[in-house]
Amino acid sequence: MEIKILGPGCVNCQKVEKLVREVVAEAGVVADIEKVSDIMKIAKYGVFGTPAVVVDGKVKSVGKIPKKEEILAWLSKAVQ
Amino acid sequence: MSECCAKNAAAGLVAIRMSPEKPKTKVWLPAALIPPFVLFYLYLEDGVNWLVYSLLSLDRSSHLTEAVRFFLFEVPKVLLLLTAIVFVVGIIRSYFSPEKTRKALEGKPLFLGNIMASSLGIVTPFCSCSAIPLFIGFMESGIPLGVTFSFLIAAPMINEVALVLLFGLFGWKTALLYASTGLLIAIAAGWVIGKLKLERFVEAWVYEIKAAELAIEERKPPFSERIQAGYTAVADIVSKVWIYIAIGIAVGAGVHGYVPENFMASLMGKSAWWSVPLAVLIGVPLYSNAAGIIPIIQALLEKGASLGTSLAFMMSVIGLSLPEMIILKKVVKLPLILIFIGIVASGIMVVGYLFNLIY
Numbered sequence: 001m002e003i004k005i006l007g008p009g010c011v012n013c014q015k016v017e018k019l020v021r022e023v024v025a026e027a028g029v030v031a032d033i034e035k036v037s038d039i040m041k042i043a044k045y046g047v048f049g050t051p052a053v054v055v056d057g058k059v060k061s062v063g064k065i066p067k068k069e070e071i072l073a074w075l076s077k078a079v080q
Numbered sequence: 081m082s083e084c085c086a087k088n089a090a091a092g093l094v095a096i097r098m099s100p101e102k103p104k105t106k107v108w109l110p111a112a113l114i115p116p117f118v119l120f121y122l123y124l125e126d127g128v129n130w131l132v133y134s135l136l137s138l139d140r141s142s143h144l145t146e147a148v149r150f151f152l153f154e155v156p157k158v159l160l161l162l163t164a165i166v167f168v169v170g171i172i173r174s175y176f177s178p179e180k181t182r183k184a185l186e187g188k189p190l191f192l193g194n195i196m197a198s199s200l201g202i203v204t205p206f207c208s209c210s211a212i213p214l215f216i217g218f219m220e221s222g223i224p225l226g227v228t229f230s231f232l233i234a235a236p237m238i239n240e241v242a243l244v245l246l247f248g249l250f251g252w253k254t255a256l257l258y259a260s261t262g263l264l265i266a267i268a269a270g271w272v273i274g275k276l277k278l279e280r281f282v283e284a285w286v287y288e289i290k291a292a293e294l295a296i297e298e299r300k301p302p303f304s305e306r307i308q309a310g311y312t313a314v315a316d317i318v319s320k321v322w323i324y325i326a327i328g329i330a331v332g333a334g335v336h337g338y339v340p341e342n343f344m345a346s347l348m349g350k351s352a353w354w355s356v357p358l359a360v361l362i363g364v365p366l367y368s369n370a371a372g373i374i375p376i377i378q379a380l381l382e383k384g385a386s387l388g389t390s391l392a393f394m395m396s397v398i399g400l401s402l403p404e405m406i407i408l409k410k411v412v413k414l415p416l417i418l419i420f421i422g423i424v425a426s427g428i429m430v431v432g433y434l435f436n437l438i439y
Contacts, residue, residue, distance in 0.1 A: 012207050039212050039410050049178040049210045063178045063210060
């Protein structure tokens with residue numbers, strides 16, 4: 001599973017990265033987590049708000065800090 | 081594919097360990113807090129006066145006493161107001177999102193688009209690091225350049241922290257004036273930028289981006305989550321901002337107590353015609369959040385600075401931020417950035433002069 005966290009580095013983006021890493025660790029799922037900070041790369045994903053989370057190439061959340069339950073839902077969908 | 085709720089999906093998966101349920105959001109708490117809140121607010125000034133004059137028996141005529149009284153009164157008052165408003169705005173903001181704003185603005189005719197974009201800029205949650213993705217997203221949906229700029233002007237300038245502080249320190253009329261003139265500047269500047277047909281200054285690669293296939297379900301959060309959003313907003317914003325408020329009010333208290341009346345009149349008073357452009361000139365490269373600058377503005381006002389000049393200064397500090405310009409430079413070429421700054425600065429100056437005339 002590949003998870004990308006998109007954000008140029010403001011506080012919210014860092015919070016999202018921390019939260020995603022926590023949830024992945026707690027759920028015991030194997031995932032490749034990468035933070036993308038470059039504006040142009042972020043733009044190429046076509047998202048228009050940061051922080052954003054992309055799981056296995058699909059954009060799951062844009063412009064807010066997702067809830068734990070939401071992240072868990074994405075993980076379980078991806079593992080299926 | 082239809083989506084079962086999060087709990088079922090996660091529970092169906094043996095491999096994923098669930099963390100324990102978070103405690104329920106206390107939905108009733110805000111309502112219960114209203115009576116003590118109101119009482120505290122109404123009696124705060126009397127309470128502080130009693131504390132300073134009776135309990136501590138400080139000398140009424142001394143500068144230090146006045147500075148202390150001012151500080152002890154204003155800090156709790158402003159923090160209280162801030163908490164209340166940030167909470168309410170946090171809830172309001174949970175009803176908005178950049179995505180919804182984008183959809184609402186698509187295809188709207190120019191002037192209406194400017195008005196909507198400016199108004200939505202106030203209520204849409206906006207983190208300044210999202211400025212670029214948001215800009216690109218708006219352009220991508222075919223929202224005109226001018227409308228996008230209306231949004232980008234209104235969003236940082238007219239924020240609830242600024243409005244609360246203005247209301248708390250100057251009264252509702254000033255807060256309303258700031259909000260309405262800020263809106264007008266956002267609408268007008270955005271409209272002008274649109275009319276100047278400056279699309280050629282947007283970096284080419286922006287137009288080449290395709291909007292992502294968004295696999296996001298638009299969920300309607302339960303009301304308790306909206307209340308939670310209010311709590312989170314309070315925790316986030318107040319924790320970041322209280323120190324600036326305290327420092328700002330302390331500086332204000334010092335000026336209030338010690339600096340002689342009319343000290344600022346020669347520099348920032350009405351008669352100095354160049355005070356408005358000067359204020360804007362100084363304000364543009366400076367960037368501060370509202371919390372830091374407004375108490376200082378209050379101190380300046382008391383010492384003779386005119387309302388127009390002070391407002392102009394405040395708007396240029398808060399509304400035009402150098403960090404945001406630097407970020408925006410990646411998607412927009414320098415000439416457009418300069419024109420943008422120029423138009424907004426001019427708008428602010430007009431407001432400044434207008435207020436100096438009226439007040």
